[in-house]
Amino acid sequence: MCGIVGYIGPREAAEVVVGGLQRLEYRGYDSAGIAIFEPAAGLQLRRSVGKLSNLVARLSREPVTGHVGMGHTRWATHGNVTEENAHPHRDTSGQIVVIQNGIVENYLELKARLLELGYQFHSQTDTEVIAQLVGHYYREEGALEPALRRALAELRGGNAVVALCAAEPDRILAARLGNAGGVVLGLAQGESFVASDVPAILDYTRDLIFLEDRELAVITREGVTISTLAGTPVERRPVAVPWDPVAAARGDYKHFMQKEIHEQPRALMDVLRGRIDQEAGRVHLDDLRLDDEALRRVRRIYVTACGTAWHAGLVAKYMIERLARVQVEVDYASEFRYREPVLGDDALLVAITQSGETVDTLAAMEEARAQGVPSVAIVNAIGSQAARLADGGALYLHAGPEIGVASTKAFTSMLAAAYLFALRLGQARRTLGPAQIRAHLQALVELPGKAAEAIERALPVCAELAERYHRASDALFLGRQVSYPVALEGALKLKEISYIHAEGYPAGEMKHGPIALIDEDMPVVCIAPRDGIFPKMLSNIEQVRARHGQVIAVGNVGDTELAAKASHLIDVPDTLPLLQPVLSVIPLQILAYDVALRRGCDVDQPRNLAKSVTVE
């Protein structure tokens, strides 16, 4: 979750950039750096490890002056927190600088190719690979824009990239790939701005243009020119952002829930930041206060949570048991706290909570503490009570504030965090070697991009399905194994915001009761990815169809067999089976949202519910 700011105009660029970065520091503060073009001396870089104040101090000792430049606050993903790894990064010639927010999924591949061509690297980052690649193509093209286009065409993953070339100081280029890294352009008289988020530039302008996926902007003093990466010009008028800070935070979205659904690719990326080392095949959870030995001693894990977080806990059980081979029990916190649990001295409690303030979850953590059992919190709210209570460490989601009462991005981030935790445990317990961990990490870094694809695929289908089914009075959600908690979560999303009665069930249990409810009016949502249990799911689908139920299947892209069996198919990309819930749940969130909209419900603040339940 890095922050990016760029400026071109009559002001001192360093002041604008540093001021903007201060507004974005919440996005990361492992290091910061700026590049300013000084007409007499060329590109000047200043980079410092740690908070932005370190960079500011450095700039006062070694000032830079110029009217075009860019800067970055870093939250490390690839490579440690060092000055060499701080952005901006340069190409070999030193004439091109690049900053990035995102992950280059195939950077190892690209780096190997560039190394073979004789390029030398000075950092461990994926961003330096972009800089070198742009530099490489610049030698052939002789201009930044075509060189950047060629480089971007080879990147996989979600990124926001900003580049500047000493030979073309009249322009900054910015591009967005995927939904992970936002890019906002700011327009004013004789000056232009670029940033990863609105607050960075609101002091100067409220005329903003949001760059869409696979678009590139050429930013000059006179304004911006946008085109697709394929080169087709794009006409987009600036929007004037409102003064109301809540509305400003909601941006272009109608509801926070909608915004948060769309933030998932970014949130999924942010949960990985600084925690994975793809080259070594290792997971680093520095916020865990349990070392390898402590993790090896754990014989049993109690996962405890409420609501959506409890559904994440159910998935976490599969992840931890399969990857780390530790026995896991999952409890509702409100049940756990009163059942006088027998924990044992080789146990670990894992509390999962978005707010970190849910009263029952906190009480469950207290119970563990009373029994001398350490607890780890998988938590979103920084500094919350759960984070403070977690003597085994708080594993932060870094998903950003979740405002919509119906949890979306926190849920998928919890799944990714639980996966990291399971890998970390497997690493300590040696149930997984580096090569296996590397394969899991590759799947994790591909997840944000796939989540973005899942959103894009689901939007039109869900709109149609919502139109058709929004008057339903009941709905059933079925899944098996890891897709069972997804079914529970899909049902919860629908009932909490649309007030349609919905139930989630393990598909194998359908015959023991719920099948009696099925008739031709009953939508039955079946989560059926191509995993080991798929054939069983398929026969459950047949059983629903035989009772004339309307089957809405969530399956993998290209599954013609499933498409033939279901009344409707919503397809999501495939990934490793234990990560599939992250993608399968996305259409269910969108479906619930679309249905609630059509029923005229208050999506962000459904009746009777609260975002944080701090009472029993």
Ligand code: G6P
């Ligand atoms: C409330 C919210 C849910 C949330 C649950 C647990 O019911 O409406 O969205 O899943 O509390 O909250 P937590 O903050 O502990 O994750």
